[in-house]
Amino acid sequence: MIKCLFKILEGIILYLYEFIQLFINVFFSPLPPTKDSPRIGHVAVIGAGITGISTAAHLRSHGFEVTIFDESPDIGGIWRRVNSTSNLQINSLFYRFHPLAFYRSFYPFRDEILAQQHKVLTTYGLDKCIRFNTRVTKIERHSSSSSQDSKIGGPSRWIVNGNKSEVFDGLVVTIGTCGKPRIISLPNQDQFKGKIIHSCELDDLDYTGKSVVVIGGAASGVEVAETAVAKGAKKATILARSDKWFIPRNVILDSCLSMFPYIFKTLTTLVPEQLIRRLHYRDLEEKMTPTFPLYSSTPVVNNAFFRLVRQGSADYHRGEVTSVKSDGLEWNYRLRSQRKGEEGEKKFINADIIVLASGYHRPSMDFLPKDLFPDGYSSPNMYLQCFPVHDPSIVCTNATYVDGFGSVGSLHIGIYARLLALFLRRPETRPSSQFMRFWVDTVRIFKRGFFGGPLEFFTYPEVCIWLAACMLQCPERIPYFFFVMFGFGEWYVAKDGSSRFRYPIMNFWSRIMKQLHRLPLERPQFYIPGPQQRV
Numbered sequence: 001m002i003k004c005l006f007k008i009l010e011g012i013i014l015y016l017y018e019f020i021q022l023f024i025n026v027f028f029s030p031l032p033p034t035k036d037s038p039r040i041g042h043v044a045v046i047g048a049g050i051t052g053i054s055t056a057a058h059l060r061s062h063g064f065e066v067t068i069f070d071e072s073p074d075i076g077g078i079w080r081r082v083n084s085t086s087n088l089q090i091n092s093l094f095y096r097f098h099p100l101a102f103y104r105s106f107y108p109f110r111d112e113i114l115a116q117q118h119k120v121l122t123t124y125g126l127d128k129c130i131r132f133n134t135r136v137t138k139i140e141r142h143s144s145s146s147s148q149d150s151k152i153g154g155p156s157r158w159i160v161n162g163n164k165s166e167v168f169d170g171l172v173v174t175i176g177t178c179g180k181p182r183i184i185s186l187p188n189q190d191q192f193k194g195k196i197i198h199s200c201e202l203d204d205l206d207y208t209g210k211s212v213v214v215i216g217g218a219a220s221g222v223e224v225a226e227t228a229v230a231k232g233a234k235k236a237t238i239l240a241r242s243d244k245w246f247i248p249r250n251v252i253l254d255s256c257l258s259m260f261p262y263i264f265k266t267l268t269t270l271v272p273e274q275l276i277r278r279l280h281y282r283d284l285e286e287k288m289t290p291t292f293p294l295y296s297s298t299p300v301v302n303n304a305f306f307r308l309v310r311q312g313s314a315d316y317h318r319g320e321v322t323s324v325k326s327d328g329l330e331w332n333y334r335l336r337s338q339r340k341g342e343e344g345e346k347k348f349i350n351a352d353i354i355v356l357a358s359g360y361h362r363p364s365m366d367f368l369p370k371d372l373f374p375d376g377y378s379s380p381n382m383y384l385q386c387f388p389v390h391d392p393s394i395v396c397t398n399a400t401y402v403d404g405f406g407s408v409g410s411l412h413i414g415i416y417a418r419l420l421a422l423f424l425r426r427p428e429t430r431p432s433s434q435f436m437r438f439w440v441d442t443v444r445i446f447k448r449g450f451f452g453g454p455l456e457f458f459t460y461p462e463v464c465i466w467l468a469a470c471m472l473q474c475p476e477r478i479p480y481f482f483f484v485m486f487g488f489g490e491w492y493v494a495k496d497g498s499s500r501f502r503y504p505i506m507n508f509w510s511r512i513m514k515q516l517h518r519l520p521l522e523r524p525q526f527y528i529p530g531p532q533q534r535v
């Protein structure tokens, strides 16, 4: 009875959530361009995952021609390559990668996220500007670029893969952080009689009654364990070389946890850490808590795995594989107090399936000119973490990300896109190389001694503070504050052919009517959610 009431309550909350999303769709989505919309400038977008698609849609709505390059045959990036049972770790409220996104669940699965990407693609006419199966291998400056320092001599202009007939005024590098699957080889793995697969190959596998051993305890390892148990495995056991922090799946708590903009070794970090140990880990504290601080690497956001461990259908151990046998693995069991690689107790675990949850190789940005990254200023040590200190006509949104508390798929994608648009349109708003280096140095000094590193780890409010400060720090940028931060305002071409900007307050309602006609809006539907399971 109580369960039933909770389900109805969840249904009501979801229904309200859909209305909130509809409001965001209507009031914050930029208008899709029409055939007659003026085009001022051409930008190349490298990568067609959520970041590339969203950035391209923003730029197109604000008057740029875009060409998207992706080495894959379809959009979706990493989401296209994961299992159908893969879902979002954080609440989808924080994964609204474009204002037009609309989710019918809090933790949507792969196909729902891909469908939203397709909707943005077609609504903004990006399907006609995309070049699939095109790997970008070389970016060069076009001869019309007058200087490396755009403040002194004008912006750089770019050519992609040596094609001089097409010159771009700006570049967006959105190649993500997950490239090809990282396949590790285990000692003597040829002896194993069962299957060894990577964590992105879970679909179509029969787990019934099988013992599954997962190598790696990060988010993908946890997903494997959950999927295996949901599909009938006898037991799923994670062997992790290093621990990860697990925080609960709770929208309010997760927002609070990411609200610490600057994390010192003080009470502010110890309090949440202690609360998570006592209330979330509880009896699993010794077994699973890391020895490093909470605010130093991206946590796993999960409740279900702890439940499975407590029920006995899943398990977690710290250690490394020493030898693979025909029916299982020999491994070195370590206590929490022992360091990685230190000799512990030799143990054996039976396995029918071994899953390598060893992650993905990071895609390289080495196609960009080397001089963009002088010594000490390579990724992630870049202006606002995303602009190379030598040239603000390039933005590498999310491709420089290392660790953080927050979301890769949130508001900042649009903010970085509009900031690039502003730098390209209004030369007087561009930061100089000198200033961009100064910014990186200042953050490094200010965050010296911080857990996780100055630009390697941040929390979401920190990024928002950087971006807002960037807009307010330069008088020429202030008039565009609401444009960059919220997407308000529009660019138009004046009679003299120049590009102008205005906040169209007077025709606000006519604009809303246009939104209602031109956007593919989804209607909220009330339903009682079933159990969210990976089957």
Ligand SMILES: Cc1cc2nc3c(=O)[nH]c(=O)nc-3n(C[C@H](O)[C@H](O)[C@H](O)COP(=O)(O)OP(=O)(O)OC[C@H]3O[C@@H](n4cnc5c(N)ncnc54)[C@H](O)[C@@H]3O)c2cc1C
Pocket: 046, 047, 048, 049, 050, 051, 052, 069, 070, 071, 072, 075, 076, 077, 078, 079, 082, 086, 087, 088, 089, 090, 091, 095, 134, 135, 136, 137, 174, 175, 176, 177, 178, 179, 363, 367, 397, 398, 399, 406, 407, 408, 409
């Ligand atoms: C199961 C799962 C759950 C996740 N949950 C969350 C979550 O809850 N919260 C969160 O913030 N993040 C989450 N993530 C992380 C996820 O990686 C990001 O959210 C996001 O999808 C990254 O998108 P992207 O567009 O930046 O990169 P990608 O999706 O990796 O796309 C990059 C694209 O660039 C292309 N590319 C790369 N190099 C080149 C080149 N040289 N030339 C041409 N094309 C190139 C690739 O083919 C790819 O299509 C999750 C990921 C997975 C797999």
